[in-house]
Amino acid sequence: MLEAITVRVNGRAIAAPAGSTVAAAMMLAGAYCRKSVSGELRGPLCGMGICFECRVTIDGRPHCRSCQTLCKPGMDVRTDG
Amino acid sequence: MDSETRRYDAVVVGGGPAGLAAASCAAECGLHVALIDDNPELGGQIWRASTGGDKKRSSVPPGVEVFRQTRVFHLGEPGVLLAEDEERVWRFGYRKLILATGARERFLPFPGWTLPNVMGAGGLQALVKSGLPIAGKRVVVAGSGPLLLAVGAYLRKRGGKHGAEIPLICEQASRSSLLRFGAGLIAYPAKIAQGFALRRELAGVRFAGNSWPVAAEGCERLEAVLISRKGKIERIACDYLACGFHLVPNTELAALLGCQMRDGCVKVDEFQQTSIAGVFCAGEPAGIGGLEKSILEGRIAGLSAAGQHDAAKRLFAARRKQQKFAQSLDREFRLRSELKRLPDAETIVCRCEDVTYARLREHACWRAAKLHTRCGMGPCQGRICGPAVQFLFGWRPDSVRPPIFPARFESLAGISREGES
Numbered sequence: 136m137l138e139a140i141t142v143r144v145n146g147r148a149i150a151a152p153a154g155s156t157v158a159a160a161m162m163l164a165g166a167y168c169r170k171s172v173s174g175e176l177r178g179p180l181c182g183m184g185i186c187f188e189c190r191v192t193i194d195g196r197p198h199c200r201s202c203q204t205l206c207k208p209g210m211d212v213r214t215d216g
Numbered sequence: 217m218d219s220e221t222r223r224y225d226a227v228v229v230g231g232g233p234a235g236l237a238a239a240s241c242a243a244e245c246g247l248h249v250a251l252i253d254d255n256p257e258l259g260g261q262i263w264r265a266s267t268g269g270d271k272k273r274s275s276v277p278p279g280v281e282v283f284r285q286t287r288v289f290h291l292g293e294p295g296v297l298l299a300e301d302e303e304r305v306w307r308f309g310y311r312k313l314i315l316a317t318g319a320r321e322r323f324l325p326f327p328g329w330t331l332p333n334v335m336g337a338g339g340l341q342a343l344v345k346s347g348l349p350i351a352g353k354r355v356v357v358a359g360s361g362p363l364l365l366a367v368g369a370y371l372r373k374r375g376g377k378h379g380a381e382i383p384l385i386c387e388q389a390s391r392s393s394l395l396r397f398g399a400g401l402i403a404y405p406a407k408i409a410q411g412f413a414l415r416r417e418l419a420g421v422r423f424a425g426n427s428w429p430v431a432a433e434g435c436e437r438l439e440a441v442l443i444s445r446k447g448k449i450e451r452i453a454c455d456y457l458a459c460g461f462h463l464v465p466n467t468e469l470a471a472l473l474g475c476q477m478r479d480g481c482v483k484v485d486e487f488q489q490t491s492i493a494g495v496f497c498a499g500e501p502a503g504i505g506g507l508e509k510s511i512l513e514g515r516i517a518g519l520s521a522a523g524q525h526d527a528a529k530r531l532f533a534a535r536r537k538q539q540k541f542a543q544s545l546d547r548e549f550r551l552r553s554e555l556k557r558l559p560d561a562e563t564i565v566c567r568c569e570d571v572t573y574a575r576l577r578e579h580a581c582w583r584a585a586k587l588h589t590r591c592g593m594g595p596c597q598g599r600i601c602g603p604a605v606q607f608l609f610g611w612r613p614d615s616v617r618p619p620i621f622p623a624r625f626e627s628l629a630g631i632s633r634e635g636e637s
Binding site for chain 2: 151152154155156158159160162163167171172173175176177178179180181182183184185186187188190198202203204205206216
């Protein structure tokens with residue numbers, strides 16, 4: 136296993152392999168990304184920045200595509216789900 | 217507000233195989249080149265680097281200035297693209313522009329497809345490449361196109377013998393189409409070699425033609441998928457469904473520039489030039505055809521942008537062969553009409569705005585559906601539901617309007633300020 140990076144997903148510490156995206160860390164944490172407009176829980180779909188299903192709040196910045204953002208040590212990730 | 221325009225001889229949008237080939241050819245010819253890509257690493261989806269990718273093939277070509285995690289969202293004055301990264305807005309001035317914006321997966325709606333852990337085939341592969349552990353998970357791979365086999369093999373071997381368990385790969389194309397496609401590969405030694413390698417890697421995995429997913433089940437997340445196969449429904453418990461129905465070209469930027477389209481792809485001449493002088497297009501947006509076609513078209517576009525037409529011409533024969541392969545992909549993996557009946561009334565078609573099939577079928581065209589239901593008006597701007605409604609109802613997509621990706625308010629505000637001055 137590569138060196139791990141620790142991020143916080145909804146307050147919980149998650150160790151993800153170096154080079155992981157936030158989407159991968161979030162799935163590792165068992166978290167969903169968001170609630171849809173009718174209240175469904177959603178996870179990532181396209182994995183390449185097209186579908187916007189994986190958007191989360193990262194270090195206070197909302198609507199970040201977690202599949203195109205790399206984990207950095209200490210990052211704070213908040214999801215709706 | 218950083219609004220100074222950086223000027224280049226050539227700007228390449230997209231850092232996959234086509235864009236990398238175009239940028240390195242143009243730079244070798246002495247052009248000052250910028251390569252803009254929206255991902256953290258170059259390589260596109262196929263050479264995607266990150267936690268275990270192909271760092272060598274996706275390395276920065278010499279003499280090319282690279283802008284990662286930078287996304288083009290609008291046009292400035294003629295010859296200028298506007299892009300943003302996490303921090304700021306960039307203005308890229310170009311003499312020649314090469315569009316290598318790649319493709320995305322086509323998704324078709326069926327009951328349960330919005331459950332978490334139902335993902336694109338390439339989508340799940342991308343997530344695994346970027347850190348999602350897959351060892352010991354059960355993954356059903358379904359949909360259409362050669363990508364399904366590549367994804368199945370990748371997920372299985374990932375992590376050595378502790379890869380994913382693949383209970384079934386199901387392909388909607390008929391067995392006769394698949395046989396014709398397989399027989400046609402004889403003209404492409406590289407693809408035959410890939411085919412044999414895939415067969416070895418997938419030894420023991422069930423593969424079924426004429427089969428497709430009809431529903432995904434689960435409480436909060438996916439628990440099982442129902443597959444239609446030989447007229448029967450088979451229920452398979454699984455952790456993930458990796459499901460994509462071949463690919464759709466990313467043509468939004470070309471459309472915004474006003475490039476003419478042909479059959480849903482960007483129309484190009486033999487030098488990969490679009491209907492707009494000085495704007496070139498290479499790879500999947502000019503016709504879905506895979507890796508070798510993308511690299512050749514990228515090189516031709518890069519050489520042509522540098523005025524090296526004779527050198528570009530020497531690649532025409534090889535490209536012609538790959539374009540024939542593209543035509544066979546298109547023919548043999550055409551979607552069967554049964555797939556139009558997959559959604560039921562309550563199936564969500566537009567995932568951004570949660571618009572159901574029942575609400576859409578009341579309308580006669582894309583525009584009416586948009587106005588009444590907001591279908592295609594969420595953050596993905598119809599990139600996911602657009603190809604689906606085109607298949608389901610035959611609606612042609614509307615014109616593209618800027619910004620072509622959601623952009624920060626500061627980025628957009630900057631443009632309007634410039635307009636006033």
